[in-house]
Amino acid sequence: MQPFPWNTANVVDLPGIGTPVDSLTDPSRTPGGPGARLAAVRAEGLAFKREFATTGTPDSITTCDLVTLPYPTRFGLFRASRAVAPFLSITNRMLVIRWQETDGRARVLLFEPSDVELGQYTPYFDRLSRRTPAPVARLMLTRYATVLEHLATLGIAPQDVDYLLFDHLHTQDLRRWVGTTAYQQDLGGRPEAAFPNAKVIVQRDELAGMAELHPLQKAWYQPAAYRDVPPEAFLPIEGSVVLGPGVAVVKTPGHVFGNQSLVVNTSTGIWVSSENVIAAECLTPEHSKLPGLARWSREWEYEAVLNANTIETTADQYNSVVLEKTLADPSQKDPRFLQFFPSSELTGAWTNPGTKPTFSHRALTHTR
Template sequence: MADLPTVGTPVDTLTDQSRMAGGPGARLAAVRAEAAAFKREFATTGTPDTITTHDLVTLPYPTRFGLFRASRALAPFLSITNRMLVIRWRESDGRRRVLLFEPSDVERGRYTAYFDRLARRTPDVVARRMVTEHGSVRSHLAGLGIAPEDVDYLLFDHLHTQDLRRWVGTTAYQEDLGGRPEPVFPHAKVVVQRDELAGMAELHPLQRPWYQPYAYRDVPPEAFLPIEGSVILGPGVGVVKTPGHVFGNQSLVVNTATGIWVSSENVIAAECLVPEHSKLPGLARWSREWQQEVVLNANTVETTADQYNSVVLEKTLADPSQDDPRFPQFFPSSELTGAWTNPGTTPTFSHRALTHTRG
């Protein structure tokens, strides 16, 4: 995809971890220093016009994945809520931009290998209690008065579970979709790290349960805007490369009226960045005993040390919450959600939404 157009302004302050010298410990020290420098730089880029949050689906997720080895909860599953952020800004020339962060096609996402197997083993009566669909991407946009053709960018922290065929169209007939779908977002481009596209070309066994590779065979290449590393997309809107959860993982960074927020699925709760303040069973103790300052979302272990370093980068970038300064303005794209069916997994603190309007 070397001939495809690029997007955004590259960030020189942050070095791709794969290009850093030394081992993971040395890279961790470098990540901390670079993140602090970038934070000062990013705060000067302005703010977007608006950010709104829209719930898509709440679904079960294994506790051993979401809270890694730290949890002492009795429940084998916890609940996470997937949400979409809608971000709008104007370019310096006055052009309006609309970015959708995590606009998951929930209906198609259920065919991801892991979740498909889980659904087949779960009785319908149980599934109805465990899965709640809150609204679709299209219904949320309609409520905002945003036409699909006005969407410029689709952004995901990574492409686990994602099927983009209905969003960006296909080049051939799709038997499971009953035709060749016209793109819902005809002008939108998918901003993705080149590393992830390269990794998806031939999946490793550790990756296979979480991707839907067949869904990308006929997606038009021009639907993608591949980037390498971190970029600034607009005033107060950035994409930071945070490898580890997948090779080409990336995080959304936004500057708002309350300071800088970071969003990804590297962890599933803000308290996972500060487990010393967590009341979730086991987290604080595990953090002390193992001398680890963060608790990863570890359903994949592609490069766990890099993921740890990436979470420290996110933690360094995020400003303290104005609701409770002990917790950072880290907004999990899949946030831990308490449920009576999952004892021991109710979060100590939740953001539930990220909103901003420029004054």
């Protein structure tokens, strides 16, 4: 039985959302080879950045820590790291973004609202957990508040959430967020949607790709978790769109075929968030003090260090990261680094020598 509920045809039939961005083309479909596409994303990125800055700003952005967990160094700092530690630590965080439409309607978007409890059953992390002694696991894993606990602290009712957005659906199990159409054996029932009015914004390419996973993808998705998720829970988009004042989704393929990045305009300028890299210094590795990064990037003439647990289309991911570099403004804390906020940010830990970041954002906050 096919575990994924939709084929490519009926994915296309689902309704979309947002105002399309005409100044950005899909970086993987621009005419020419990868080098020509790289030149195109630089030019298009500058054009969109000027345009996007005029759309305004959202009302607020709040950062919520979810979990710190181990991740292979060879994935997170692709080929560049000379750290002795086989694992580094990354912190997954949710962004809560609020704005008002022109007609006065309030909107709430959750970016990366991961169900950490169910995400641990992603094949790769499940296998890693089974091989890791419990005392070691306790040292490497820290859970903070859950998505619902964070929202309660912020005074946001679940029914007031309009959109759920992920840069991609690796590790994500959405059944408790959007409900299911059938009994779930592992959950002991048929979960009602925690966010009854929310829709999941996702690239059509990712839904189509999940319908029949390639071997390079299988370790990172939980396709069976989508078998009974109602299709109408999704709002697919194709390419880049502006969702509201100072809030956009930009297609950044490569890490997965349908990867997308959050772009927000704030009181400190434009920020970009995704998991294409795991540290701001991976976009300017010449300033990194992490062992190996500056030398590696100089020797290979690479301007970025990718997060490469998947290498579906690595040249496209590199080009997408350059697009993100073009869009993000310099950090006001240290202009050598950019306002790129990794959705999984490298986090120093004594258990992982040689992986303490040179620079960390730790939070993205904004109020108007």
